[in-house]
Amino acid sequence: MNTPVNDGAAIATGVMDPELRSAIGRIARVPQLLVACDYDGTLAPIVEDPSTAVPLPESVAAVRALAALPQTTVAVVSGRALRDLAALSRLPSEVHLVGSHGSEFDIGFVERLSPELVAVRQQVRNSLREIAAKHPGIRLERKPASVAVHTRGVDPQVAAAAIEAVRNGPATFDGVTVTQGKEVIELSVVATHKGTALDQLRTQLASSAVLFIGDDITDENAFGHLHGPDLGIKIGPGDTKASYRVADPLEAARSLALLLETRRHWLFGERAVPIERHSMLANGRTVALLTPEAKVSWLCHPKPDSAAIFADLVGGSPAGHFSVAPERGGIPLGQRYRSGTMTVETRWSGLTVTDWLDKPARETTPDDSPAVITGDSTLVRVLTGSGKAKVEFAPRPEFGQVAVQLQPIGDGLLVLGSNEPVALYAPGVEWEVGNDGGYETAKAIVDLSAAGGQVVLELRFGTHSLEHHRVPIHERQAAAEQPWKDWVASLRLPSTARDLVARSALTLRGLCHEATGSILAAATTSLPEELGGVRNWDYRYCWLRDAALTARALVDLGSVEEAEALLRWVDGCIERTGGHPERLHPLYTIDGYELGAEAVIDTLPGYAGSRPVRVGNLANHQLQLDVFGPIADLIAAVADARGSVRDDEWRVLENMVEAVRRRWHEPDHGIWEARLPPRHHVFSKVMCWMTVDRALHVMREHGGEDRPEWKDLRDRIGANVLEHGWHSDVEAYSVAYGDEDMDASSLWIGLSGLLPGDDPRFLSTVLRIEADLRSGPVVYRYHWDDGLPGREGGFHICTAWLIEAYLRTGRRTDAEELFAQMVLTAGPTGLLPEQYDPLAERGLGNHPQAYSHLGLIRCALLLDNMLKQ
Numbered sequence: 104m105n106t107p108v109n110d111g112a113a114i115a116t117g118v119m120d121p122e123l124r125s126a127i128g129r130i131a132r133v134p135q136l137l138v139a140c141d142y143d144g145t146l147a148p149i150v151e152d153p154s155t156a157v158p159l160p161e162s163v164a165a166v167r168a169l170a171a172l173p174q175t176t177v178a179v180v181s182g183r184a185l186r187d188l189a190a191l192s193r194l195p196s197e198v199h200l201v202g203s204h205g206s207e208f209d210i211g212f213v214e215r216l217s218p219e220l221v222a223v224r225q226q227v228r229n230s231l232r233e234i235a236a237k238h239p240g241i242r243l244e245r246k247p248a249s250v251a252v253h254t255r256g257v258d259p260q261v262a263a264a265a266i267e268a269v270r271n272g273p274a275t276f277d278g279v280t281v282t283q284g285k286e287v288i289e290l291s292v293v294a295t296h297k298g299t300a301l302d303q304l305r306t307q308l309a310s311s312a313v314l315f316i317g318d319d320i321t322d323e324n325a326f327g328h329l330h331g332p333d334l335g336i337k338i339g340p341g342d343t344k345a346s347y348r349v350a351d352p353l354e355a356a357r358s359l360a361l362l363l364e365t366r367r368h369w370l371f372g373e374r375a376v377p378i379e380r381h382s383m384l385a386n387g388r389t390v391a392l393l394t395p396e397a398k399v400s401w402l403c404h405p406k407p408d409s410a411a412i413f414a415d416l417v418g419g420s421p422a423g424h425f426s427v428a429p430e431r432g433g434i435p436l437g438q439r440y441r442s443g444t445m446t447v448e449t450r451w452s453g454l455t456v457t458d459w460l461d462k463p464a465r466e467t468t469p470d471d472s473p474a475v476i477t478g479d480s481t482l483v484r485v486l487t488g489s490g491k492a493k494v495e496f497a498p499r500p501e502f503g504q505v506a507v508q509l510q511p512i513g514d515g516l517l518v519l520g521s522n523e524p525v526a527l528y529a530p531g532v533e534w535e536v537g538n539d540g541g542y543e544t545a546k547a548i549v550d551l552s553a554a555g556g557q558v559v560l561e562l563r564f565g566t567h568s569l570e571h572h573r574v575p576i577h578e579r580q581a582a583a584e585q586p587w588k589d590w591v592a593s594l595r596l597p598s599t600a601r602d603l604v605a606r607s608a609l610t611l612r613g614l615c616h617e618a619t620g621s622i623l624a625a626a627t628t629s630l631p632e633e634l635g636g637v638r639n640w641d642y643r644y645c646w647l648r649d650a651a652l653t654a655r656a657l658v659d660l661g662s663v664e665e666a667e668a669l670l671r672w673v674d675g676c677i678e679r680t681g682g683h684p685e686r687l688h689p690l691y692t693i694d695g696y697e698l699g700a701e702a703v704i705d706t707l708p709g710y711a712g713s714r715p716v717r718v719g720n721l722a723n724h725q726l727q728l729d730v731f732g733p734i735a736d737l738i739a740a741v742a743d744a745r746g747s748v749r750d751d752e753w754r755v756l757e758n759m760v761e762a763v764r765r766r767w768h769e770p771d772h773g774i775w776e777a778r779l780p781p782r783h784h785v786f787s788k789v790m791c792w793m794t795v796d797r798a799l800h801v802m803r804e805h806g807g808e809d810r811p812e813w814k815d816l817r818d819r820i821g822a823n824v825l826e827h828g829w830h831s832d833v834e835a836y837s838v839a840y841g842d843e844d845m846d847a848s849s850l851w852i853g854l855s856g857l858l859p860g861d862d863p864r865f866l867s868t869v870l871r872i873e874a875d876l877r878s879g880p881v882v883y884r885y886h887w888d889d890g891l892p893g894r895e896g897g898f899h900i901c902t903a904w905l906i907e908a909y910l911r912t913g914r915r916t917d918a919e920e921l922f923a924q925m926v927l928t929a930g931p932t933g934l935l936p937e938q939y940d941p942l943a944e945r946g947l948g949n950h951p952q953a954y955s956h957l958g959l960i961r962c963a964l965l966l967d968n969m970l971k972q
């Protein structure tokens with residue numbers, strides 16, 4: 104997408120060409136970047152005596168810093184002999200030096216010249232010495248495979264005569280290649296050029312794109328080999344194949360500095376908003392995240408497990424966002440959910456932004472009049488107040504991997520370039536659309552006083568309709584909020600942390616996908632478990648375990664409809680196994696199908712530079728035998744709450760027991776999905792026991808036929824795990840049979856009811872886990888080597904398990920204290936990501952995470968004695 108340059112007769116200095124600026128911005132964001140620079144006339148200004156050409160300090164600083172960045176390689180490709188280049192440039196070893204116009208990649212080059220070539224080189228040297236002796240001022244520069252004849256500073260007539268003698272003499276020798284440079288002619292016995300050198304580097308380094316800067320005729324070979332996302336910058340005047348031009352080496356240094364700054368930000372993240380400070384919008388169809396400054400930084404379309412249209416959260420502003428802020432700037436006074444709803448208000452003095460995700464119009468129109476079709480979902484943003492607001496709309500469909508146009512039309516903008524139609528309806532707003540290399544952004548200043556105190560922006564998904572919505576906005580807001588309010592009002596909330604429990608319940612409900620019954624494990628992908636680390640996973644799917652635990656928490660609060668919908672969805676998944684429930688995968692797409700391959704979106708730098716950003720999840724192919732337990736437990740809870748069992752629930756329950764019967768004795772990958780060989784995990788075995796135990800409960804309490812073989816199966820599994828899961832050295836139930844490492848999930852030996860609260864083995868396990876894995880307000884999952892680099896934060900759900908274990912073992916004060924600490928880690932609007940780093944005191948991992956919220960709900964209910972322990 105480079106644009107051709109004019110012949111640079113007049114090159115303005117100082118202000119950088121905006122086209123070049125955005126081209127640098129684009130290339131700064133490629134996964135593997137090769138920065139290649141010429142030396143003389145580029146890093147080092149041209150001087151009369153070649154032996155005194157030293158690089159500009161600004162260039163050295165930029166080149167050194169770029170070379171130190173990850174995923175970035177810097178090379179200097181020069182016509183000089185490699186030895187001279189190293190001596191003059193004094194660049195560190197991280198910078199690759201290539202000499203002799205691309206012939207000399209290393210010092211051993213001279214020894215590799217054949218005797219024939221050495222002979223030709225000698226002939227050339229002899230002949231040139233004679234010519235130089237006859238032409239005063241001519242300087243010869245000897246190189247391993249060539250000789251450069253310099254004419255700079257020489258009387259023009261003498262120079263011309265010397266060049267003629269060279270061209271008619273040694274330049275005609277067999278095997279000699281002639282290269283013309285700036286007041287230099289070079290005779291070489293090796294025919295290569297900078298273009299082929301660049302190709303070689305590109306291949307060796309698997310570069311995604313190359314930036315090349317040069318000034319000389321010889322650099323045109325390099326420019327000629329650039330293609331695709333590459334970028335060529337020519338220094339100074341003259342014909343060129345490069346797409347951009349700067350005036351001199353100092354401007355080249357400025358370009359390198361800009362590249363450095365942009366890439367550094369891209370790689371390490373620009374001022375990342377703490378994860379837990381994000382609020383979630385939801386409408387039962389999709390979810391979105393909002394920063395505390397009312398920037399929509401995450402939204403996937405058309406489903407929450409589809410590609411993102413706004414991925415600022417893991418890619419910075421180039422990955423797409425929708426921002427509203429006062430024109431004068433400033434930090435918001437605050438952000439809050441409207442009570443009992445999923446509507447978020449962000450307030451500044453003179454400006455309030457009210458955000459919610461609306462359902463299609465036909466569902467929200469109160470009467471039977473035909474409604475305007477507004478597609479799948481609408482993100483509604485209502486700006487109220489008296490001041491001026493600046494709005495920036497930068498949709499980037501497909502995680503920013505496709506170009507996007509914004510077409511102003513009628514009362515809004517059409518988003519062109521995405522698979523699905525998207526339109527921004529914004530009557531009265533005058534947009535200025537700018538283009539950054541194929542990616543358009545619309546900006547507007549909205550004067551709220553002039554607009555009567557309110558402006559409504561509607562981002563409509565699944566439609567290009569820009570028709571006016573007939574239902575007044577306040578009615579639509581009320582219609583969107585009422586179902587949430589009614590639902591919360593129907594819950595049995597504890598007095599302990601009542602508001603936070605209500606928010607947690609709403610969050611879990613927001614993670615439910617109404618059309619299918621599936622439940623997301625979290626709203627995001629790749630929020631890191633370690634800042635800057637690689638433990639970044641995609642949680643936008645439905646895990647059988649997480650979803651069942653989520654639905655169970657809602658049943659405990661008095662809402663069974665989510666569990667009923669989920670169990671129907673599970674029934675569908677089982678049906679698709681063709682009679683093999685033991686082959687159920689740990690997770691599925693929202694629609695209940697297998698995930699595609701796990702992949703990395705390497706154009707996204709990740710949250711705070713935490714790469715890779717992944718989509719899909721390899722855990723999909725693991726064997727996790729614990730998943731049947733939470734489902735059976737959920738059926739038992741639903742049956743108890745409702746007093747009956749539906750046919751599909753019996754079917755699911757029978758299948759869960761059958762799956763356990765067929766496979767409980769096998770090793771598996773376990774709850775934490777470590778990418779390691781299978782083990783006999785204590786948690787998995789306990790969950791297999793729990794599956795059959797809960798099935799027996801349902802049978803006993805809700806009129807099922809007697810199944811003595813189930814009782815036998817349960818007792819066999821129980822005896823097995825009680826015997827083999829115990830590790831006598833550590834005096835606790837450990838992570839896996841025969842393994843002495845501790846794991847918080849082993850608390851379930853007691854939490855499941857397999858061991859009573861006063862059993863010494865459970866008491867001892869709790870003490871051991873507390874000693875090994877608790878750190879202040881959090882409990883880590885484990886400290887065993889899971890084969891991945893880096894570390895992670897404490898897991899909120901593990902903290903919740905320890906709180907429950909404290910309660911079961913009679914340590915109520917400890918439970919209350921740890922719960923109080925856990926509550927304090929929530930973000931300002933009450934949301935919790937997966938983890939918490941007790942040292943940095945900040946949240947980590949995907950957000951909001953169902954596990955964390957369901958753990959908080961369960962603990963609050965237990966502390967209020969509203970649940971059986």
Ligand SMILES: O=P(O)(O)OC[C@H]1O[C@H](O[C@H]2O[C@H](CO)[C@@H](O)[C@H](O)[C@H]2O)[C@H](O)[C@@H](O)[C@@H]1O
Pocket residue numbers: 141142143144145148149150151152153154156180181182183184244251253255284285286287289319321
């Ligand atoms: O590819 P480069 O790194 O640009 O090297 C090309 C030639 O550069 C040197 O000569 C040029 O720079 C000298 C110092 O400023 C100047 O005096 C001369 O007129 C220029 O042609 C170097 O001496 C040559 O060996 C390189 O081939």
